[in-house]
Each structure stands twice: as C-alpha cells, then as structure tokens.
C-alpha cells in the first residue's frame with residue numbers, strides 16, 4: 129500500500145519555489161479581524177510537487193466513472209457526454225465572461241440562454257423556461273413556488289396538499305414539504321402506474337398539484353396519463369412533471385401534450401453535463417403560457433427591431449430570483465451545444481436507442497432474474513434476485529459482486545415499493561458489445577448464486593476496500609487524518 133500524503137510529510141519540504149518578494153508584504157492582520165486568524169498555522173503536509181501529483185493521480189485511479197466503464201445506475205442517466213460540449217463551454221468568450229459585464233458585451237451569452245429556453249420549451253411542449261435553478265430538486269422547488277403563487281393570486285389559499293405517487297423520487301415529497309405543502313401519497317396499480325381510483329379519492333379542493341414522473345421510476349410509461357391530467361385539472365390542481373429523466377421521451381412525446389403545466393429538466397442527466405461528483409448541474413424550470421409571469425426573474429428577451437437581447441426585470445408576478453446571476457451558465461452551454469449537434473433527428477434517436485437498449489438488457493436479464501413488471505419498459509427497468517432467495521442472496525450481494533466483475537452496480541433498493549429492487553438504466557450511449565459483456569457477467573453471477581452463493585454473499589473480493597458501512601460513511605464522515 130502506498131503511503132498517504134500526511135505520512136510523506138518532511139518539515140520544510142515545499143512543492144513550489146517563488147522569488148523573494150520585492151513589494152511590501154500584505155499582512156494578514158490588516159486583512160482579517162484578529163478573532164478570524166488562526167493562533168497556529170494549519171498542519172498541512174509538507175511535500176514536494178511530485179508527491180502531490182502522485183497523491184492525486186493515485187486517488188483519481190481509485191475512482192470509477194462513465195469514462196472508465198459501464199455505469200447502469202437507474203434514475204441517474206450516467207451516460208457518456210461528448211467531450212466536444214465540454215470544449216465549447218470552455219471557449220474563452222464564454223468561460224471568461226463576467227456576469228456583471230454590460231448587456232452590450234454579453235449579447236452572445238444572452239443569445240445562448242434565450243435560444244436554449246426556446247429549444248427546451250419545444251422539447252417539452254412548454255411556453256417558456258428559466259435556466260436559473262441549479263439542480264433537479266431546485267427546479268422542483270422553483271416549480272412548486274410558481275404553483276403556490278398562482279393559487280394564491282387566485283385566492284385559493286386552501287390548496288395546501290401535493291399528491292405524489294408511492295413510486296416517486298424522494299426529492300418530490302421533500303420539495304413539497306420545503307414549500308410548505310402537505311404530501312398525500314397515492315398507490316401504484318398492478319401495472320406500475322397511478323391507481324386512478326386512489327387518485328380520485330385523493331384530489332379535492334385542497335389539491336395544489338400532482339407531481340409525476342412519466343415514465344416513472346419503475347421505467348414504465350403511465351398509459352392513463354390523459355385521464356390522470358383530467359382528474360387533477362378538474363379538481364383545480366396543476367400537474368407537475370418531474371423531467372429529471374427525459375432520455376426516453378426526447379422528440380417522441382412531450383409533457384405539455386400529456387397535460388402537464390410545469391416541468392423541470394436535469395441538464396446534468398439528459399443534456400450532456402456529467403454528474404455524480406457533486407455539480408455544477410442545472411435544473412431549468414419550464415411552464416405553460418398562463419404561468420410564464422411567475423417564472424424567476426430576470427428573463428432574457430429579444431428586441432427584434434434593435435436586434436438586441438436584454439434582461440427583463442419588470443415581472444411583478446415573478447417568484448423572484450432563485451439563483452445568483454443566470455444559473456450555472458457553463459451547463460447551459462453544454463446543453464445548447466448538445467442539442468444543436470444532434471438536431472431534431474438526433475434528439476429523437478437518443479430516446480429510441482435509450483428505450484431499445486433498456487428493453488434488450490431487460491429481456492436478457494429476465495432469463496436469469498425476476499422481472500416484477502413484465503411490460504415494455506422505457507429507459508430503465510427493475511429486476512430482483514427473488515429466484516435466489518432460498519440461497520440467502522440479496523440485492524446488496526449482487527451489487528457487490530458486480531464490483532469484482534469491474535462494473536458499477538445498478539441503483540439498489542429503489543423504488544421502495546419493490547422488494548429487493550435493482551434498477552438498471554443502460555442509456556443510449558452503450559454499444560451492443562458492452563451490453564452483451566455486462567449481460568454475461570450478470571448471468572455468471574446468477575449461476576454463482578445457485579452453485580456457490582457464498583462467493584456472492586461475501587463479495588467484493590477484488591476491491592481495495594470491502595463492504596463499507598455506507599450510511600455511517602455518509603452521515604458521519606471521518607475526514608480528518610490524525611496520525
């Protein structure tokens with residue numbers, strides 16, 4: 129095992145050499161109030177440049193990402209994001225522009241935001257889109273704030289409930305709660321969709337909105353979507369579309385046409401920003417025409433006569449600002465570049481291949497595992513290790529065994545309504561050869577589950593670290609080195 133960087137420390141060793149200062153030194157005491165200054169210097173490791181480079185390079189090799197291999201994490205769309213879009217977002221004209229630059233000097237950047245609003249609106253069937261929210265959950269919050277303000281303007285103060293299906297992503301009820309709503313859960317029917325009778329019982333004069341993911345987290349498209357929309361609208365509620373996973377519907381079907389009023393997108397899932405490392409991302413919020421006045425401000429508009437883009441702050445009904453400046457602009461550029469490069473045909477083929485890949489993988493894996501919903505899936509699907517229950521093999525064991533085969537595991541134990549769920553999303557960017565190799569690994573593991581289950585139950589065997597206490601690692605991370 130290589131030494132960690134603190135153990136390499138030698139007093140006085142440095143990773144830089146600078147010439148003597150030939151200007152007056154800025155004293156820290158002149159810059160910060162006394163109580164803000166450390167009494168003793170921080171105990172950083174004292175190492176050479178080479179030590180630092182090797183340390184971080186070594187750490188980077190312990191990581192696993194889409195650029196290393198297949199990453200079928202359901203609901204996360206860990207697809208390959210073309211590097212050219214990264215290059216475009218780093219063009220100096222974009223990357224070095226300042227948000228306080230005058231409008232005359234920001235026309236190109238403003239045009240990108242304005243046109244991306246148009247493209248995203250066209251893709252979802254909405255009227256306008258704000259790029260301000262920084263993540264999916266943030267887009268949800270902006271969307272519900274819009275819905276809340278709309279009802280309040282109509283004097284409908286009693287609408288204090290948001291309906292969420294039991295298959296929903298955890299951010300949906302969390303957002304409703306943060307926004308001051310009470311969450312009402314509706315059950316799924318045997319085909320994985322919203323149970324219409326349950327929904328009819330749940331809606332009423334107190335309904336503010338239904339939050340729905342369609343296709344849902346089971347990877348299934350709700351066939352009753354038009355009826356669902358009617359039930360909610362007739363009760364005076366609005367329909368919120370969780371568009372985090374747009375891959376399977378791009379260019380094929382639009383939330384606006386399904387009857388939705390508000391939507392958020394995850395640019396860091398669908399539109400070419402890598403994610404999983406903590407950001408930055410973007411969760412634009414889109415709305416139907418009657419909700420446009422409530423969008424976050426400013427909106428970017430185009431004056432045709434003067435051929436000039438400008439910021440419109442004169443939006444009295446707006447929910448206000450939800451993010452500094454105009455959101456994570458670099459993410460918007462990647463989405464813009466991605467959409468422009470694909471064009472209308474390319475956008476549609478993303479959806480077609482995402483759905484084709486998922487169904488191919490699902491059918492192959494169903495030969496060895498249990499398939500709770502034997503229906504055509506969209507971008508993702510669920511299988512379970514039910515056939516190996518009597519051998520004592522659980523989902524966590526299969527996920528860990530996949531690490532030995534060099535794959536990132538699928539999403540596990542979600543959605544909560546399926547016992548021992550394993551949720552796979554292959555995405556459109558994987559080749560048939562990659563999928564076939566993965567299928568072979570999964571079938572091999574299934575065989576092990578029957579013939580020598582202890583190998584699976586005690587996995588992983590090949591990784592540097594075995595089974596972590598992941599909950600404690602996340603809740604109480606021990607980030608200090610104490611020698």
Ligand SMILES: *Cc1c(COP(=O)(O)O)cnc(C)c1O
Pocket residue numbers: 203204263264265266297299341345370372373394409411
């Ligand atoms: C990822 C996801 C979200 C939340 O997006 P964040 O950017 O992580 O906040 C919401 N809903 C669904 C269905 C998702 O997959």
